[in-house]
Amino acid sequence: MSDLHFKTITELAAMLAAGDITSVAITQSVINRTAAVDAQVKAFLSSDPEDALSQAKASDERRVAGKSLGPLDGIPIGIKDTLAVKDQPLRCASKMLENYVSPFDATCITKLREAGVVIWGRLNMDEFAMGSSTENSAYQTTCNPWNLETIPGGSSGGSAAAMAAGEAIATLGTDTGGSIRQPAALCGVVGMKPTYGLISRYGLVAFASSLDQVGPFARTVEDAALLMEAMLSKDPLDSTSIAPQGETNYAAALKEKKGPWKLGIPHEFFGEGINPEVKTNIEKAIDWYKGQGCEIVDISLPHSELAVPVYYIVATAEASSNLARFDGVRYGHRSDEAKDAMTLFTKSRGEGFGDEVKRRIILGTYVLSSGYYDAYYLRAQKVRRRILGDFEKAFEQVDAILTPTSPTPAFKRGERADDPLAMYLSDVYTISVNLAGLPAISIPSGFTESGLPIGLQVIGKAFGEADMFAIANAFEQSHGYYKMMPAL
Amino acid sequence: MPYEAVIGLEIHVQIKTRTKMFTAAPYQYGAAPNTLTDAVVLGLPGTLPVLNYAAIEKCAKLGLMLGCEIAEVCKWDRKNYFYPDSPKNYQLTQNEEPLCIGGKVEIELPGPSRNVEGDHRWVTLNRIHLEEDPGKLTHEAFETVIDFNRAGIPLAEIVTEPDMNSSTEAVAFLNCLRNMIVYAGISDCDMEKGQLRCDANVSLRPVGTDKLGTRTEMKNLNSISNVKAAIEYEIERQTEVLKGGGSITQETRRWDVESSSSFSLRSKEEAHDYRYFPDPDLMPVQMDRSRIKELEAELPEPPLDKQRRYQESFKLPFTLTSVLCVNRELCEFFEEALQTHQAPKQIANYITNDLLRELSAASESGDCALGVGQCKLTPSHIATLVKIIDEGVISKQIGKEVFTEMFVTGEMPDAIVEKKGLKQSNDIGEIEALCREAIAGNTKAVGQYKEGNIKALNALKGPVMKATKGQANPAMLDGLLKKLIDEG
Numbered sequence: 001m002s003d004l005h006f007k008t009i010t011e012l013a014a015m016l017a018a019g020d021i022t023s024v025a026i027t028q029s030v031i032n033r034t035a036a037v038d039a040q041v042k043a044f045l046s047s048d049p050e051d052a053l054s055q056a057k058a059s060d061e062r063r064v065a066g067k068s069l070g071p072l073d074g075i076p077i078g079i080k081d082t083l084a085v086k087d088q089p090l091r092c093a094s095k096m097l098e099n100y101v102s103p104f105d106a107t108c109i110t111k112l113r114e115a116g117v118v119i120w121g122r123l124n125m126d127e128f129a130m131g132s133s134t135e136n137s138a139y140q141t142t143c144n145p146w147n148l149e150t151i152p153g154g155s156s157g158g159s160a161a162a163m164a165a166g167e168a169i170a171t172l173g174t175d176t177g178g179s180i181r182q183p184a185a186l187c188g189v190v191g192m193k194p195t196y197g198l199i200s201r202y203g204l205v206a207f208a209s210s211l212d213q214v215g216p217f218a219r220t221v222e223d224a225a226l227l228m229e230a231m232l233s234k235d236p237l238d239s240t241s242i243a244p245q246g247e248t249n250y251a252a253a254l255k256e257k258k259g260p261w262k263l264g265i266p267h268e269f270f271g272e273g274i275n276p277e278v279k280t281n282i283e284k285a286i287d288w289y290k291g292q293g294c295e296i297v298d299i300s301l302p303h304s305e306l307a308v309p310v311y312y313i314v315a316t317a318e319a320s321s322n323l324a325r326f327d328g329v330r331y332g333h334r335s336d337e338a339k340d341a342m343t344l345f346t347k348s349r350g351e352g353f354g355d356e357v358k359r360r361i362i363l364g365t366y367v368l369s370s371g372y373y374d375a376y377y378l379r380a381q382k383v384r385r386r387i388l389g390d391f392e393k394a395f396e397q398v399d400a401i402l403t404p405t406s407p408t409p410a411f412k413r414g415e416r417a418d419d420p421l422a423m424y425l426s427d428v429y430t431i432s433v434n435l436a437g438l439p440a441i442s443i444p445s446g447f448t449e450s451g452l453p454i455g456l457q458v459i460g461k462a463f464g465e466a467d468m469f470a471i472a473n474a475f476e477q478s479h480g481y482y483k484m485m486p487a488l
Numbered sequence: 489m490p491y492e493a494v495i496g497l498e499i500h501v502q503i504k505t506r507t508k509m510f511t512a513a514p515y516q517y518g519a520a521p522n523t524l525t526d527a528v529v530l531g532l533p534g535t536l537p538v539l540n541y542a543a544i545e546k547c548a549k550l551g552l553m554l555g556c557e558i559a560e561v562c563k564w565d566r567k568n569y570f571y572p573d574s575p576k577n578y579q580l581t582q583n584e585e586p587l588c589i590g591g592k593v594e595i596e597l598p599g600p601s602r603n604v605e606g607d608h609r610w611v612t613l614n615r616i617h618l619e620e621d622p623g624k625l626t627h628e629a630f631e632t633v634i635d636f637n638r639a640g641i642p643l644a645e646i647v648t649e650p651d652m653n654s655s656t657e658a659v660a661f662l663n664c665l666r667n668m669i670v671y672a673g674i675s676d677c678d679m680e681k682g683q684l685r686c687d688a689n690v691s692l693r694p695v696g697t698d699k700l701g702t703r704t705e706m707k708n709l710n711s712i713s714n715v716k717a718a719i720e721y722e723i724e725r726q727t728e729v730l731k732g733g734g735s736i737t738q739e740t741r742r743w744d745v746e747s748s749s750s751f752s753l754r755s756k757e758e759a760h761d762y763r764y765f766p767d768p769d770l771m772p773v774q775m776d777r778s779r780i781k782e783l784e785a786e787l788p789e790p791p792l793d794k795q796r797r798y799q800e801s802f803k804l805p806f807t808l809t810s811v812l813c814v815n816r817e818l819c820e821f822f823e824e825a826l827q828t829h830q831a832p833k834q835i836a837n838y839i840t841n842d843l844l845r846e847l848s849a850a851s852e853s854g855d856c857a858l859g860v861g862q863c864k865l866t867p868s869h870i871a872t873l874v875k876i877i878d879e880g881v882i883s884k885q886i887g888k889e890v891f892t893e894m895f896v897t898g899e900m901p902d903a904i905v906e907k908k909g910l911k912q913s914n915d916i917g918e919i920e921a922l923c924r925e926a927i928a929g930n931t932k933a934v935g936q937y938k939e940g941n942i943k944a945l946n947a948l949k950g951p952v953m954k955a956t957k958g959q960a961n962p963a964m965l966d967g968l969l970k971k972l973i974d975e976g
Contacts, residue, residue: 084534097533104527106534203534209768238536239771318768321566324577325531329634341632345570368568368763377765 013071023074047121073116078168084203096352106203124158150410153183178430185405185455196437197242200235208315225250247466257470264299264398307432320364405455444481508640510537531575543642551588581619588616802832828871864898
């Protein structure tokens, strides 16, 4: 059976249930596709086809025995290199963890295993999830399957590129400031960041604890909804995890909920810095919703212009502390030149971390320093609350907010590598969502003239995933961009 | 110009909980190195802390016992510093908002002699907060090794105000504090096992002035005698400096037990910038007021209150209360014995003299120090013994013999008396006959007695006691001898 690797989870689940195919066949298709294209795409840091096939075989045996675990049973899913999978490398695309193997599964992985998922490979990323192009990986630069000269976005660039190239049926990423949604937009796939606390962070290597969330990449909104349902849990291992609330049968609900919805358009997101093709594309999408009877409301998120500076204070402050544990004492890279405790720390960290990680650790250390704490960290937290306040006010009027996901389509490799500020602005539309802890999804909304994907972001209310999925699904099903595949 | 010392103490107490503060790893002293760890204790990538509520409750209990105000909300901060014993290179602690605020501890100073009660006064506390213990470094000849067993144990840091003026007060404070904590079952406070550790802040000021002088902080005081020696050394050192016209440098000093002196570790300028900030992995805990009331009700009577009560209600002298009241187990034993026989002083005497002597002798021959709970005697043994002495069944002298016997066998004293036929003899005819024999056989002693030497009577009592195996009623014997000599 050809091209199983480009099918959706719901299609494959139906075929599996009908006995037309096996999980081994799907997994083999994905393995073959990866073998064929990953030399160009470079999405995977490592993979273990034998292990994947044995998981697939177990899935098939369950199904034959009438003990299928549901629609995800037997579906191969790629994992970002920042999520712990037992006995697999956990390197965070960093030299610092070059030989590190995790002794435990992240809770989201445990949940997916309980749903029968085939855990497949380690996906490239910006080192420790710091970056917007996946160029900060210590191992390789992933290419955007739609144009190999361009970047796939980041930090979950490997997860997005693997999806677009058909190297997995779905993937997991993490999103701290846009790290799922921005690469999803740039690679023309669905990428979703849940409400903060909805998915356990246990086993996610922390970058910025108050912002990090695990989320799915998928071909369709419905597939993303299925993955979300499987990962929901109030995890006793994560104090910040929250019991699911409201409608959580996302996949069933997105077909029932038909709108019309009240949709907010924040004018601040369509001003300076937006690429004209992106702007036109998103305006067209908004017009489509209007045509469906949705009420389009002009809203204001006045503090959103402060989101990027606030983010780079809060996220780097937390990162400077979270990454302190990588010191060469208990695990990870240890410098050969260490002579005492202090050089063990400084040399190991100096050799193990890349430039962007060092830049953020230094920035975070600075903003927490005595004498600067009040002016930076404390003030940033105050602004953060105002950013949340803007959203709360907007959501008094609307069901969801529509924005572009990224101000530009994929840019050329190296184009922003030496300009951190320009790179940071790649996330200008996604960051405020993390600061407010809200759910958001990026769905394909068309292409530029040169054939690069564009993404539409739907921002939901806290725990408003069900509505958010339904709104995104309506556009997706009417436009069908997800059926377009890059020529590789 | 005469100087006055001002001393403040910072005491770290390991709180006795079954598991560590932020994970389910167990703790017990003396386990093989690095066997009481898990992924969280070692700070492996992807791990998160989860609060052990028992640690908060025990710390709140400690605060309630020491008269602190208990905070409405319990929050966590990260204290960032690099040191190999710290698995995350930050310590979870409470900087901004400690769990227990204020408080005071009643102390008893040594009296002019061991038998005389000294003055009491109160030492004011600043705060008590909770934090996690780091691991333990051991410096060997050519390497330093780390044991993470201790890492993550809940630690209460008790901070006093600069409210003491001598090493004697500091030692009295530590002793009284330790008694209270052990009493309440919050910690065993064994300094040798590191369960109680002390840092001392010392400064001098001219007598009669209020303004505090520059202080130094003394670290590594791991026994009460070290605390005393280090404070005295530091007072003397600072006095010398000031008298020589110098000034004190604010610094951290380390006490060296070998040389009985201290040396500078780091000056104020070299002090760490800990870059405290609120921990984003742990949620604040709302302290339940009704639960706090329950904890308060569970508190034991403080040792010094008990001592006052024993002195007032039972008319026990300080020589007895000072031994009894430092040990909760002894007090419970004592009070239970009173249920059987209301003779507080005699029972207390048996407990503090005979029982403790036998226990200590048994401990010397055995492997470990024996507690009251581990010996064969129950409160009813001692109460019964005192009771049969009071009832004239046996003499005090025989009582000592019975005690030794029952300590070894655990038999009840009346059974021993019965079995061995130790009942006091009140057979006036038999005793009188023996007395006549004694008088006839020792005319010298009779003569001495007649000349006014009352002690000479003892030489006559000896043979009678010998003949009756010590069972002759001593009062009856005494009366009969006198009567017969006077008549004779």
